[in-house]
Amino acid sequence: MRRRRASWPGVRCATARDCRLARVLVRDVMTESVVTAAPERTVREVAELMRERNVGSVVLIVDSKAVGFVTDRDLALAVIADGRDFGDHVVDYASSPVITAEAAMDVEEAGELMVRHAVRRLVVVDGGRLTGIVTLDDLASRTGDAEIASQLSSRVTRAVMPDFFFHERGGG
Secondary structure, eight states, X not given: OOOOOEEETTEEESSSXXXXXXXXXHHHHSBOOOOEEOTTSBHHHHHHHHHHHTOSEEEEEETTEEEEEEEHHHHIIXXXXXXXXXXXXXXXXXXXXXXXXXXXXXXXXXXXXXXXXXOSEEEEEEXXXXXXXXXXXXXXXXXXXHHHHHHHHHHHHHHHSOGGGGSOOSOO
């Protein structure tokens, strides 16, 4: 009987019984189209940019270097909910320093960075040059291994959530 090799992105199989996760790199799962803005742009301008480009995050750059990272959630919680001025500079509400991953980094290492820094997104660089964004969802959905994806998602989610969500409830 002839053995059939199966393959798809991130997975290498000698046979149907011997299927294992191949080394998957950040460059294989990242989103290459990155929306950027200057730090002096206003909150309103960046929110409009997010709407126009249909993205949830913007990388703030100066001289081609990422200096801040702002998400739609940052704007909702820090600006809108607190009644701040939409004319404020967006850099005042951005995460900094920017947590980066190298494009050639293994996705497991990128996941560890997310857990260590309690973030769901990493700015991807290649030789110091901005090349993409990788999110927890990218890592979880594109690695080809449901168990690894589930474990990674759980660990990062736990790292980014406040501790009170994980305390024992009730009791007596």
